[in-house]
Amino acid sequence: MPYMKKTSGKRAPAKRKLAEEFAVGEILADTTKKEWKLGVSIGQGGFGRLYLADVNSSKSVGSDAPYVVKVEPSQNGPLFTELKFYMRAAKPDEIQKWTKSHKLKYLGVPRYWGSGLHEKSGNSYRFMIMDRFGRDLQRIYEENAKRFAHKTVLQLGLRILDILEYIHEHEYVHGDIKASNLLLSYKNPNQVYLVDYGLAYRYCPEGVHKVYKEDPKRCHDGTIEYTSIDAHKGVAPSRRGDLEILGYCMIHWLSGHLPWEDNLKDPNFVKDSKIRCRDNISDLMDKCFPGKNKPDEIAKYMEKVKLLSYEEKPVYQHFREILLQGLKAIGQRDDGVLDFGLSENGDLQAKPMQKKKRKTAAATDESTEAEMEDVGSPQKKKPTSSNLKFGSEICLQEEKSIILHWLRFLQGTLTFFKIKQWLPKHGG
Template sequence: MPPKSKPPGKARAPAKRKLAEEFPRGEVLTDTAKKQWILGEPIGQGGFGLLYLANENSSGTVGKDAPYVIKVEPSDNGPLFSELKFYMRAAKPDLIEKWRKSQKLKYLGVPKYWGSGLHEKGGSRYRFMVMDRFGTDLQKVFEENGKRFSRKTVLQLGLRLLDILEYIHEHEYVHADIKASNLLLSYKNPNLVYLVDYGLAYRYSPEGVLKEYKEDPKRCHDGTIEFTSIDAHKGVSPSRRSDLEILGYCMIQWLCGSLPWEDNLKDPNYVRDLKIKSRHNIPDFISKCFSTNDTPHEMIEYMEEVKSLEYNDKPSYQKLRTILQLGLKSIGSKDDDKLDFFISVNELASKSTKKKTKRKLTEVSEESGGDQEVIPTKRGRGRGRGQGVPSKTEANGLKEKSPARKKRSSSKKILVETGTQTSPAIGRGRGRPKLMK
């Protein structure tokens, strides 16, 4: 018998978390390897953690050009502890560098783990983790570009993400929450992009033993509602094919501006049913997202390849790369390692004439049953399990200290201001703490 829906407003509230105390500049933290780190100014804060500029302990102070950030939260809280498991197993600098060389990659967009530990102050204990410092996130860039990226840029982002996903998959994990707000540009080089926030990362193959396909009604719709996989909508633990499906939805949204189910993200069963319907007829799905003259056929091929995967299949990452590379070739371009986020007003106007995508299901599949819990999730940065959207003065759960305003060039091209400071989120994928300066 399917579970009864819960009346609005009766959902279980998340467990309360302790607030993080703000440490003074110059506070020294010692990690588990006995390495010392010195804190600079806090550059982001949320309800349960703080992010600081940081450097290796030295006689000098931590300046605004510090290369590291440290997330600190009370040790009783869970988000950082959950994410640490991934970083300690799969994000050590030597592991990443070894893989990069073996695959002959110029870089790999996985944040490096530099250390972690516990710190006591004022009778309280705090957990901390040291990471690289990053620049702005792609959601801000996407919105400033009128919610469009060029086809070349999207295909290049897809290629970089395939590199990242192959690495984390080979190290027994899947990410499960790929989206623009979890993609950060390098602090020094805006052509380098990194996938952050491993709060929902799942170890799908511990010690090489694959998890079995199992639907769990209590876990339905985990992730970010507009992008999450069909498996996740059914309460199945994420898999490699789930990550690739999520990436497909992201690329399609970046190209056309919105997905067909974005008109009703408050109803996760509606979103799930439209995704299932779209998978049954991928060419029709793509045609609803694009006008006839700008259909990216590589997206059809990509989604068809993902559709062919069984739950525990190992994907052919190279085949998927080839599909995207042929897409670049079809528009007379190539992967030149340069992410061009400029987009002209004329191009935006041209893309705005695409076919409207907001269609409602005329027939709801019997699978929904009409009595699963409806979880309110807001558009743009909505999440499963009833999480809302942070205000414009917040960055994924962390309030901006001094939010920088984005600028428009005099030539009427929308551009990225890479001086805005952000850093990787650490948490359960719900209140993603990225740092903003």
């Protein structure tokens, strides 16, 4: 779900230039002089474009390219903001070192492979190279009747806690955790990555935590459904805010409901509702899980978040243990498998045959709806998507299979009615 615009007397954003389209095969040289070759454009949104890419060679960039490049006019701000995070905290060696020292199978932070400036037609463009990713969880969530299985939610929570601990230790908070900012690995669907660091905030520069200060000009920053109470009050993001946002996400993924979801156009209502729910977590659970077996571990998680002070460093392992206990309570374990096709009791769910249209909401000042393009046929436009994420894969085969299914169904229906009309005329 897109980030919601603020309506309170804020100045209109500065006008930004749109990025022109680069030709397939164009070469970009990063700050280390390493060259990257562009493939087809796979998306555009806001003021940037997204391309498949690979290290420069005599070969053309194929549809299986392992990298993507995001390109924006250099005077624009969004990519520059993200770059500061990636250059400080997402270098491959640093991520590998952390993963090994913490005995993790992987860490869901996108790796930064390079960046630079590129001149074309008298204009300057900033670019960044990232890993290519697969589908976002929001699309999968909507295709699964807006529910994830209990086990899947808890395992997602564990992986996201790993990510948050890493970025927090590198002096940043994310501030916008949500399903559309969580992408599956391009090659391994059991790995999930947190992307989009446009709202990432350096909460503790040089080891000194920002002080708690409410700023009316910054009220309600983030995605309105999930943003923290601190953000609603205009306070700079902190570690407890990220953990609070994750809590709201887990509740939404598991129950399909948040108490304030029908009043998202009224940020103050949402803020007050979250404050009431924080003060009475059992009431929050009753509203989200009426007449159901309530997930005790989620309530315990939210209670623990509630106790954190603004500048306090969370004990991440305590939060992991709560979610691990939840897995044990439902007879499951953290096996690393993200199965989005399983129901609560482990049976296979019947997946909807027709994809629902994604809801349109107000976007940020920095982004508009993205036009996603067919990787194999760059001239053919696909339906628009509300998110332009690094490496987000376009699932053409799935869409084709859905269309074929319905064509066969319609063909069979027409045949049935023809037979029904023929029988009375021939003594049937």
